Amino acid sequence: MPDPISDAPPPPSDAPLPVSDAPPRASAAPASAAIAPELAALLTAAVDQARAAVVDFSGEETVGEYLGAEFEDSSAATHRFLARLPGYRGWQWAVVVAACPGAAQATISEVVLVPGPTALLAPEWVPWDQRVRPGDLGPGDLLAPPADDPRLVPGYTATGDPDVDELAVEVGLGRRQVLGLWGRDETAQRWHDGDFGPGSAMARATKRRCRDCGFFVPLSGALGVMFGVCANEFAADAHVVDAEFGCGAHSDTPASSGTGSPLCDPYDDGVLDLDEKKDTGDEDAENKDTGDDAGDDAGGEDAEHKDTGDDAGKKDTENEDAGDLVEKKDTEPSDPDGEPAPNGP
Numbered sequence: 001m002p003d004p005i006s007d008a009p010p011p012p013s014d015a016p017l018p019v020s021d022a023p024p025r026a027s028a029a030p031a032s033a034a035i036a037p038e039l040a041a042l043l044t045a046a047v048d049q050a051r052a053a054v055v056d057f058s059g060e061e062t063v064g065e066y067l068g069a070e071f072e073d074s075s076a077a078t079h080r081f082l083a084r085l086p087g088y089r090g091w092q093w094a095v096v097v098a099a100c101p102g103a104a105q106a107t108i109s110e111v112v113l114v115p116g117p118t119a120l121l122a123p124e125w126v127p128w129d130q131r132v133r134p135g136d137l138g139p140g141d142l143l144a145p146p147a148d149d150p151r152l153v154p155g156y157t158a159t160g161d162p163d164v165d166e167l168a169v170e171v172g173l174g175r176r177q178v179l180g181l182w183g184r185d186e187t188a189q190r191w192h193d194g195d196f197g198p199g200s201a202m203a204r205a206t207k208r209r210c211r212d213c214g215f216f217v218p219l220s221g222a223l224g225v226m227f228g229v230c231a232n233e234f235a236a237d238a239h240v241v242d243a244e245f246g247c248g249a250h251s252d253t254p255a256s257s258g259t260g261s262p263l264c265d266p267y268d269d270g271v272l273d274l275d276e277k278k279d280t281g282d283e284d285a286e287n288k289d290t291g292d293d294a295g296d297d298a299g300g301e302d303a304e305h306k307d308t309g310d311d312a313g314k315k316d317t318e319n320e321d322a323g324d325l326v327e328k329k330d331t332e333p334s335d336p337d338g339e340p341a342p343n344g345p
Contacts, residue, residue: 034074042099043077044069046106050079050095053108058085058093067092075100076109083113090119151183161222184222191227196236198244206250211243214251218243 047066054063064082071077081093094114097106115121129146137143145152154177161184179187191197210216215232218224219240226243230236235249 035071036101039075039099039101039103040071042103043071043075043097043106046077046097047079049106049108050097051081053095053111054081054093057111063093072096082116085113088113088119090116092116149183151179151186152177153180153183154178188223188226191240192242196230196239196241196245198242198246200245202247203242203245206246206248208250208252209244209246210241210250212252213246215249216241216243 047069051063051066062084064084067080067082069077069079076096076098079095079097081095083091083093085091092114094112096109096111098109099106132143193199195202197203210228210230213232215230215235216228217231218228227240228243230239230241232249232251235247236245
């Protein structure tokens with residue numbers, strides 16, 4: 001049977017190069033003895049032909065240095081060149097060449113851009129339904145359960161929870177789907193391992209448990225054996241808690257003997273340092289002595305003012321006597337006949 005590869009004519013030189021977006025096939029390289037020496041030399045010598053194929057596909061400026069070649073199988077090899085493209089640092093051009101025994105030249109099979117060992121790659125794509133996490137649902141968002149959700153079973157079947165089944169029949173709820181045994185077990189495990197389970201830091205820090213707490217409201221049905229709702233507004237209020245969960249706000253927590261909290265000794269950080277007050281009798285005596293001294297000083301000043309007034313009165317009397325003498329001298333006659341003496345010379 002003729003070899004289909006050897007009988008196929010080589011493509012014309014002006015034919016477009018076959019280009020693929022997929023990376024070259026990563027088959028194991030055959031042993032050197034499985035490749036004819038002439039064919040191996042032909043494939044490894046097609047470096048210029050491989051570079052010309054990349055230049056024709058992407059341009060001369062996008063091809064970097066030659067990185068080497070590796071055999072894909074007994075009739076194909078891949079030549080690699082460093083890619084010089086903006087945003088593709090570390091990527092490589094991979095050119096696959098092929099030839100059959102007896103061929104005069106190699107044929108370009110494909111030219112692809114592949115990431116190298118130092119290439120920066122985006123993380124593996126994850127479908128959106130696998131990226132959703134608890135707490136992502138916001139107001140107005142819609143999140144339908146997956147098809148054939150194993151947590152749900154048809155509403156006309158028994159759930160395995162007697163309380164739920166009897167209530168559904170009695171009330172006639174007629175829900176299309178209800179929580180099945182698998183979903184109930186998964187929920188119980190998630191609650192048990194969560195922040196309000198016995199393994200949490202809060203539960204490990206106390207010896208008291210929710211099962212005997214007055215604020216613990218057990219759930220109905222099968223889940224009520226292990227879980228309930230906390231009704232203490234200062235603890236895990238409105239959260240589903242494990243019966244083996246516990247906290248410091250247990251209803252049986254004893255009150256402190258002092259004024260501090262149950263877990264801390266009272267400490268008054270408002271204590272002031274007080275100095276002893278002096279005796280009031282000594283202060284009154286000092287005040288009295290000060291008053292007497294002030295009175296003596298005031299009396300002395302008054303006496304001085306009085307003496308000063310007497311001196312001023314005495315001076316006024318002397319001035320008055322002097323005025324009388326002057327007036328008497330003016331009225332005395334200078335002529336013995338009784339005629340008044342003329343004024344002046």
